[in-house]
Amino acid sequence: MAERVDPGARVYAEALYEAAVEAGRVKPIDENLSALLEALASNPAVLRAIMNPELPREAKRRILVRMMDEADPLARNALLVMVDNGRLPLVQDMQIAYADLAAREEQVLTVHVTTAVPLDPGQLDALQKRISDAVGQHARIAATVDESILGGLVLRARGVLVDASVRHRLAELRRALVNTPLPIGSEA
Numbered sequence: 001m002a003e004r005v006d007p008g009a010r011v012y013a014e015a016l017y018e019a020a021v022e023a024g025r026v027k028p029i030d031e032n033l034s035a036l037l038e039a040l041a042s043n044p045a046v047l048r049a050i051m052n053p054e055l056p057r058e059a060k061r062r063i064l065v066r067m068m069d070e071a072d073p074l075a076r077n078a079l080l081v082m083v084d085n086g087r088l089p090l091v092q093d094m095q096i097a098y099a100d101l102a103a104r105e106e107q108v109l110t111v112h113v114t115t116a117v118p119l120d121p122g123q124l125d126a127l128q129k130r131i132s133d134a135v136g137q138h139a140r141i142a143a144t145v146d147e148s149i150l151g152g153l154v155l156r157a158r159g160v161l162v163d164a165s166v167r168h169r170l171a172e173l174r175r176a177l178v179n180t181p182l183p184i185g186s187e188a
Contacts, residue, residue, distance in 0.1 A: 009093030030102040032075040033095040114154040
């Protein structure tokens with residue numbers, strides 16, 4: 001969800017994206033960044049080490065160079081610049097912002113769909129087609145289940161929220177009932 005990305009991370013993502021576009025390597029760099037974050041998530045000790053402010057920058061550089069030895073040089077260099085500037089804690093936000101830029105180039109819209117019950121593959125396909133037709137881009141659906149919405153669905157994409165959940169409708173009804181003035185002389 002790129003709308004919650006740190007502005008500093010967005011600057012790094014945009015700079016990397018522009019360089020990747022110029023070099024014609026947007027997708028491989030997107031894949032490299034995703035792979036790095038997956039590797040860090042699966043190895044908490046390494047993640048703690050490179051995020052430790054007491055670990056010297058040169059040590060962080062060596063760890064990242066080793067982790068990204070087969071990655072695109074642009075991706076590796078971007079991360080090394082982040083280390084040099086003390087901005088490595090923004091790496092996850094930078095990857096999210098970069099992935100959003102890459103998806104826009106590919107005319108792909110990632111839509112986060114929350115429902116009260118799991119959607120079957122047929123429902124997901126129909127929803128993906130309806131959204132794709134509506135926005136004129138290929139929709140990529142990321143579905144989650146949250147029973148507290150009671151029914152309906154909640155859509156989030158690029159900073160836009162569409163809440164068509166039963167919970168939201170009930171909350172609106174409650175607000176209307178609480179805020180509607182009663183006629184004078186009523187016995188309510």
